[in-house]
Amino acid sequence: MSGRFDKKLILISILLSAALSGCLSPDGPPAVFSRNDSGSTGEQIRVAATIAPLADLVRAVGGDRVEVTVVVPPGAEPHSFEPTPSLMVRLSQADIYVMNGAGLEFWMDNLLAANRELKMVDSSRGVELLHEHGKESNPHIWLSLRNSAIQVENICAGLSDLDPDHQDYYVQNRDDYLEKLHELDKELESLFASTKGRIFVVQHPAWSYFARDYGLEQIPLLVEEKEPGPRYLSRVIDLANKNNITTVFVEPQFNPKAAEVIAQEMSARLIILDPLAPDYLENMRYAGRQIAQSMQSAGQG
16 A cells, blocks of 8 residues: 555544544534423323434324424434433423433433433334444444334333323324335335345444345444544445445534545545434435445445
């Protein structure tokens, strides 16, 4: 490898380090849960959900019976987000909290301390978690249609337990949504069965469960949320060139500068995939098609 290329890889490593410490900040404060003072049995159930995709699943099951507030605001990175004490108090006034689970809400103990009576739904219950690098579980469970089906089941059970008079309503909504998830899963399964390649390159390893579902291999630029060394980046670039990979998928929650430098070395373009987009089904369909299209243009075996 030439000295010029070594210097570029060192520069890339420095930029990646800056990107990790400089996640994009949200434009405004987190959404605040508004308590309805009328609060009778016939009113909407006040639900707090950690992230926008999870809130979409809650709305799909709860329909017009729920009022949902997203805790992590648009643009914020869930791994580093910490609710303020005042937000903790307001969240404790919810009727029910639907958490992603799998270690995403590392601050949840503080919320439970503020209100030990708060009903919690851990949507990750029953999900087979991935433990990468032999460490903590990968929390991005919702980026799998098959996992989200389990999450929907857990949400339905939680709402039915809290509001048993409307259990049939929640069950019907659950079944309708599960059918949509199943249809999209089959669509993507068929799509990836016809792709030329199985490898895709991402900025942040959020798509591990998605890759597992369809027999793909996700190659991340960031490893364990840490700066990779020049040797690792060199292997990624060599792999990309060997397999004619011309796309790097980035997330709006992370600084794109480092990925831009790497993409230039790979002669690749950047495409944004937002794991926190609010319209869950449409976002998963879009992500699946973009990843499949990147493989169709690659000459992988």
